[in-house]
Amino acid sequence: MSTNFYSSPKNESGRKQKSNLFAVACLLISSLAVVILVTLLATILISGSSWLSWEFLTGVHKEDNPEGSGIGQAVTGSALICLLCAAVAIPIGIGTAIFLEEFQPRNKFLRWLHGLVQLNISNLAGVPSIVYGILGLTTFVYLFNLMPSIQVNKPIPWEIGGIHFYQTKTLGRTFVKFPAGDREETTIKLTQNEMCIDGDGNEFELKLVDKRSDAPKDPELRKGFALRGRSASRLTERSPWYFHLPLGRSLLSAALTLALVILPIVIISSQEAIRAVPRSIREAAFGMGATRWQVVRKTVLPAATPGIMTGAILSMSRAIGEAAPVLAVMGGVLGTTRGIQSLMDQTPVLPVTIYQWAGDENAGFENASSAAIIVLLVVLLIMNSVAILIRNRYEKKLA
Amino acid sequence: MKSVSVSIPVLILALLPMTGQAQNLSGNINIQGSSTVQPISNKAKELFNGVHPKVNISVGGEGTGNGFKALASGECDISGASRPIKSTELAKVNAAGIKFVEVPVAYDGLTIVVNPKNDFIKSLTVDQLKKIFREDFAAKTWKDVDPSWPSEKISLYIPGSASGTFDYFKEVIGKKDGKTLRSDEQVQDSEDDKMLVTGVKGEKYAMGFFGYSYYDANRNGLRAVPIVNPKSGKAVTPSIETIKSGEYAPFSRPLFVYVNTKSYEKLEVEEYVLYMFDNLPKIVEAAGYVPLPEAVVAAAQDNVDASNTGTHFVDEKGEKRSGALESVFVPENRAGQ
Numbered sequence: 001m002s003t004n005f006y007s008s009p010k011n012e013s014g015r016k017q018k019s020n021l022f023a024v025a026c027l028l029i030s031s032l033a034v035v036i037l038v039t040l041l042a043t044i045l046i047s048g049s050s051w052l053s054w055e056f057l058t059g060v061h062k063e064d065n066p067e068g069s070g071i072g073q074a075v076t077g078s079a080l081i082c083l084l085c086a087a088v089a090i091p092i093g094i095g096t097a098i099f100l101e102e103f104q105p106r107n108k109f110l111r112w113l114h115g116l117v118q119l120n121i122s123n124l125a126g127v128p129s130i131v132y133g134i135l136g137l138t139t140f141v142y143l144f145n146l147m148p149s150i151q152v153n154k155p156i157p158w159e160i161g162g163i164h165f166y167q168t169k170t171l172g173r174t175f176v177k178f179p180a181g182d183r184e185e186t187t188i189k190l191t192q193n194e195m196c197i198d199g200d201g202n203e204f205e206l207k208l209v210d211k212r213s214d215a216p217k218d219p220e221l222r223k224g225f226a227l228r229g230r231s232a233s234r235l236t237e238r239s240p241w242y243f244h245l246p247l248g249r250s251l252l253s254a255a256l257t258l259a260l261v262i263l264p265i266v267i268i269s270s271q272e273a274i275r276a277v278p279r280s281i282r283e284a285a286f287g288m289g290a291t292r293w294q295v296v297r298k299t300v301l302p303a304a305t306p307g308i309m310t311g312a313i314l315s316m317s318r319a320i321g322e323a324a325p326v327l328a329v330m331g332g333v334l335g336t337t338r339g340i341q342s343l344m345d346q347t348p349v350l351p352v353t354i355y356q357w358a359g360d361e362n363a364g365f366e367n368a369s370s371a372a373i374i375v376l377l378v379v380l381l382i383m384n385s386v387a388i389l390i391r392n393r394y395e396k397k398l399a
Numbered sequence: 400m401k402s403v404s405v406s407i408p409v410l411i412l413a414l415l416p417m418t419g420q421a422q423n424l425s426g427n428i429n430i431q432g433s434s435t436v437q438p439i440s441n442k443a444k445e446l447f448n449g450v451h452p453k454v455n456i457s458v459g460g461e462g463t464g465n466g467f468k469a470l471a472s473g474e475c476d477i478s479g480a481s482r483p484i485k486s487t488e489l490a491k492v493n494a495a496g497i498k499f500v501e502v503p504v505a506y507d508g509l510t511i512v513v514n515p516k517n518d519f520i521k522s523l524t525v526d527q528l529k530k531i532f533r534e535d536f537a538a539k540t541w542k543d544v545d546p547s548w549p550s551e552k553i554s555l556y557i558p559g560s561a562s563g564t565f566d567y568f569k570e571v572i573g574k575k576d577g578k579t580l581r582s583d584e585q586v587q588d589s590e591d592d593k594m595l596v597t598g599v600k601g602e603k604y605a606m607g608f609f610g611y612s613y614y615d616a617n618r619n620g621l622r623a624v625p626i627v628n629p630k631s632g633k634a635v636t637p638s639i640e641t642i643k644s645g646e647y648a649p650f651s652r653p654l655f656v657y658v659n660t661k662s663y664e665k666l667e668v669e670e671y672v673l674y675m676f677d678n679l680p681k682i683v684e685a686a687g688y689v690p691l692p693e694a695v696v697a698a699a700q701d702n703v704d705a706s707n708t709g710t711h712f713v714d715e716k717g718e719k720r721s722g723a724l725e726s727v728f729v730p731e732n733r734a735g736q
Contacts, residue, residue, distance in 0.1 A: 063445045064685075151473030152429050153661045167424065167666050175424040175666070187664040199423030233665040235426055337448055337455050338425075346457070359593050361438075361616045 041377075048370025056371055061335035061348065066357075066364030071372050073335055077251065077347030078379075080340065082320045084255035085262065089319075090312050092259075093266030096121070097308075100267070101274040102296050125264035133328030136257025141329055143246035150248045153186050159236075159244035161342070165197075168206075168232035171215045172223030174198060176206060177235060187233045190226055198223070242342035252343040254330045261325055262315040269311025273304040306394030313387040317380050323351035332356050350376045425453035426667030429475045432459070432466020433563045434592065435610040436479030436654050438686035439504055443675045446682065450674070454667045462590055463563030464488075467657075471495045476662035477672075480655045481507065481563030481610070482570075483712030486719070489735050498660040498708040498736050502672075502699045503728060504679065505688035508611040508642035509567060509650040512621045516603045519548045522625040522634035525649065529572045531555070531606065537581040541604065549604075552585065556598035556607035559590040564609060571649050596621065611637055612687030626650060642689045645723070653724045654688065660706050676700055695728055702733075709736040 059070020100118055105111055142149055147157045156162075164180035166188060176196040196206040208228040209215045215225040247253045277300050285295040326349055333346045334356055340347050350372060357369035430440045437460035444456040459475075466478035467488040473495065484492070484501070492499065511528070513520055519541070523531075530536040530544045531553060541548035557580060558564040565588075569580050582588070589595060592609045599607040600620040614623055614637070625634035628648045641647040662668045675682065676699075680690045690696075701707070711732040712720050720727050 063441045149472070149474075152427075152476045153659065153665065154473065167426070169666060169670075175422060177423065186661070197423075231664060231666075233426075233667075235666075237425075331457070331459060333457065336457075337452055359591055361593065361613060 044370045044373050044377075047367050048372075048374050051367050051371035052374060056368075057375070061353070064362055066360075066362055066368045069357075069365070069368055071348075071350065071353060071375060073339065074348040074350045074353040074372070075375070076340065078320055078349040078351075080347070081251055081255045081258065081326075081349055082316055084252065084343075085258040085319045086312070086316055088256060089259040089263050089266050089315070093263055093312075093315075094270050094308060096263075096267045097270030097274055098296055098301075101271050102292065102300065121264050121267050125268055128324075129261050129322050130324040130328060132257055132261045133325035136253060136260065136325060136329045140247045140253040140256050141249055147246050150244070150246065155184055155186070155234075156236075156244045157246070159242070161239040161242035162236040162244075163239060165235045165237065166232035167235045168226060168230060170206065170223050171209075171212060171225045171227065172219055172221075174223045178206070178232075180234060185234070187231050189229050189231055191228065238342040238344065240342055242344050244344055248344065249330050249346055250344040251330065251340070251347045254326050254349070257325045257329045258319045258322060261322060262319050265315040265318065266312055269314070270304070270308045273307025273311065274300060276307060277303045306390050310387045310391045313383055313390070317383040317387075320383070321351055321376065321380060323349075323355050326352050327355070350379075422451050423453070424451045424667055424670060426455070426665060428454060428456040428477070428668055428671055430456065430458045430477045430479065430656075431461060431469040431475040432477075432479030432656075433463040433481040433654070434460035434590065435463075435481040435507060435562070435564055435612075436460075436504070436656065438612055439654070439682060439688065440477075440479055440656070442682045442686045443671070443678070446678060447671055447674050451667075451670065454671070456671070462559065462561035463566070464561045467492065470499065470657055470659060471497060473497060473659075476659055476665070476668050478657045478659075480657060481652065482567050483653075483655065483719075484657065484710050486713045486717040489710060489713055489717075493736060499657045500660060500663065500702050500706060500708060501710050501712075502656050502658060502703060503653045503691055503695055503724060504656055504675075504699075505654045505683040505686070505691060506642050506651055506724075507654050507688050508637040508647050509564060509608055509652060510611050510614040510637045511606065511608045511624045511626065511650070512599055512614060513606050513624055514599055514601075514603050515620065515622045517622065520624055522627055524627040525572060525629055528626075532557070532568070532580050533573055533578050534581040535576075535578050537583060537585075539585070551604045554598075554602055554605045555581075555586045556595040556605060557586060557588050558592070558595065558609060559588045562590060567652050568608060568650075611642065611689075615687045639689050651689075653691070653728075658703070660708055663703075663706065672703060676703070692725060695724055698728055698730070701730075707733060709733045 055068075056070045057075065058072040059068065060073050062069045096117075100114065100121075105114055138144060148154075150156055165177040166180055166183070167175055167177040168190060169175055176198050178194040178196045190206075190208055193208055194206050195203060197203055204224060207225050209225050210228050212227065215222050247256075281299050281303060282295055285299045290298065330346055330349075330352075332352055332355070333348050334353060335348055336346060338345075354369050354372045354376065357365040357372065360366075430444075437458060440458045444458055448454065448456065460479070463480045463482060466475070466480060467484060468491075469475040470478040471488070471491045471494075478499075511523065527544055530538045532555065538544050538553060540550050540552055542550040544553075557568075560566075565580065573579055580586075587594075587598060592613045595607045595609055596613070596617045599605045606624075614621060623637050625636040626647065627634045628646060630648065631646070633646075635641050635647045637647050637650070642651045645651065658668070658672060663672065676696070679696060683690045707730075711728050711734075713735050714720055714732070715734050720732060
């Protein structure tokens with residue numbers, strides 16, 4: 001039977017039938033996946049599309065008010081975190097890939113080390129993102145506990161770019177602030193007149209009185225007076241370059257953590273791209289007397305750039321969709337009242353917003369969540385199409 | 400509907416500069432703790448930000464136990480709690496040198512829910528609940544609880560052990576005998592109340608429990624079981640009225656916030672707490688809970704005004720005080736710090 005299995009015509013129709021059956025089975029299985037995907041997309045489109053509006057795209061989260069809530073802050077937050085993440089992960093990733101592919105050491109020990117790095121990177125690519133989240137928490141948020149952690153009413157261990165004020169309440173029930181100078185206490189008592197700034201940004205002298213009755217009766221005038229000994233509490237306004245250590249639950253921590261998540265992907269895809277550059281190109285360059293660095297810089301990198309960019313964009317789209325590490329590092333922030341002022345602020349991002357809304361007790365947020373999913377999917381679709389476009393365009397040139 | 404709700408805040412924003420009363424208060428407030436208290440803090444935040452838009456308030460709800468941890472580590476200004484602080488937690492807070500003011504904010508009725516298709520449970524006694532939920536009884540089927548009920552497997556959806564709701568329920572049905580809640584394959588627990596609601600909605604023979612406000616927001620697909628009041632012997636359904644009057648016993652409980660006194664020196668926290676007191680009934684009702692008697696609120700306000708630190712629920716020997724809130728929350732009982 002085995003000798004003439006392939007040439008025997010007597011079973012031909014039966015085997016064709018089997019072959020056809022198998023093809024049908026494959027078709028069914030693959031269409032099952034498509035059906036599930038289409039159902040999912042359809043439910044999301046049905047419940048979410050009517051919520052998409054300019055107000056939704058630009059608004060902020062409002063408690064108990066799904067109709068009035070929006071994802072403006074989440075979109076900005078996601079974009080900013082994604083850019084920061086790219087700025088960190090892509091240079092390091094490409095550098096590592098060049099090292100691994102082009103600078104293979106000859107020394108036995110270094111070769112072993114080289115292999116170890118390679119093995120680790122391949123393994124890291126498969127580590128679940130929540131593990132990176134916990135890593136980010138220890139590394140960036142708490143800085144391995146090398147410094148005291150950030151506490152609500154203690155000065156931050158180390159900071160730059162903060163403008164310090166003390167804020168206090170006047171007898172006219174307005175809130176004013178004055179520069180802290182070199183005072184460091186979290187609260188002080190008012191002992192002297194201070195040059196203050198009011199809510200409209202005007203500067204004036206806040207006069208102290210010993211008794212309430214010493215101040216003028218007119219409520220407008222009372223805004224210029226405060227009780228002697230009344231407390232004033234420290235207020236830090238953040239300049240755009242405000243920075244502190246440990247990094248705490250900030251968007252910078254989240255971006256660095258996401259950079260860790262995508263780093264193995266960037267490295268591996270860049271390695272693939274570099275490896276795809278034909279050997280002959282390198283040899284030609286060497287033959288012209290180029291050094292190894294010149295070969296990499298002038299021939300390999302330009303030829304590999306489209307592949308590297310494709311990998312980088314795909315890894316970015318992974319970063320923009322990750323919820324777990326961001327939740328672990330920054331917490332489930334849904335909205336901030338001031339928006340982003342510095343890298344040390346917290347910010348909502350799209351995947352976390354989707355997660356939080358989907359679990360909200362107010363059922364209206366489920367629709368809002370679907371609408372946010374549509375936005376996220378569109379963003380991902382655009383990023384992936386750009387990656388494919390780059391790949392197709394440059395593939396032709398090389399061939 | 401949509402355009403109206405969007406345009407109102409825009410209108411308010413547009414009017415603000417005209418009034419010349421732009422409030423300049425800014426700063427950060429970090430609130431953590433019980434997911435049961437979270438709706439109250441969220442509501443207070445929303446109203447407070449309407450007056451002081453520059454104050455950034457973050458509200459988390461990782462459970463009462465985690466809230467006290469955050470209070471002890473100085474990570475939060477205010478910690479929400481669905482039960483009073485325990486002596487072990489008090490010791491940790493004291494060891495960290497942190498002082499707090501204990502503020503009861505509302506009553507909650509812990510609500511036991513079943514699927515609406517479940518027609519055999521008309522009411523439950525505390526003893527029956529023990530049979531269903533306690534580790535030492537751990538009834539397998541409904542027939543084991545009451546012979547007239549169907550011989551169907553019990554499936555339970557309960558809050559996670561880090562939540563104050565879990566602790567409170569455990570205390571009511573297991574404290575005297577030192578027993579805790581069962582955790583076998585018939586039990587599913589989650590810190591996310593929504594998971595519990597989904598679980599009970601989906602199964603005819605399921606039962607679960609959580610805070611009254613959560614039940615109130617998810618009445619569709621759930622039925623609250625009347626609980627037999629051990630004193631009067633009458634079965635009482637949880638509602639705002641029965642929780643307020645104390646008829647719904649033993650599952651009505653007070654909810655608290657614990658304010659770090661050092662944080663209270665910060666102007667933004669002080670203003671927030673004062674604002675919360677001024678609007679407490681409104682906030683509490685909007686969040687779906689039951690307002691406290693005025694005497695208790697006044698006593699709490701006195702403590703806040705004078706920064707009276709310490710808890711009313713742990714005595715000098717570290718023993719827990721229990722009883723009605725009005726009788727325990729009195730100045731003589733304040734101790735521990």
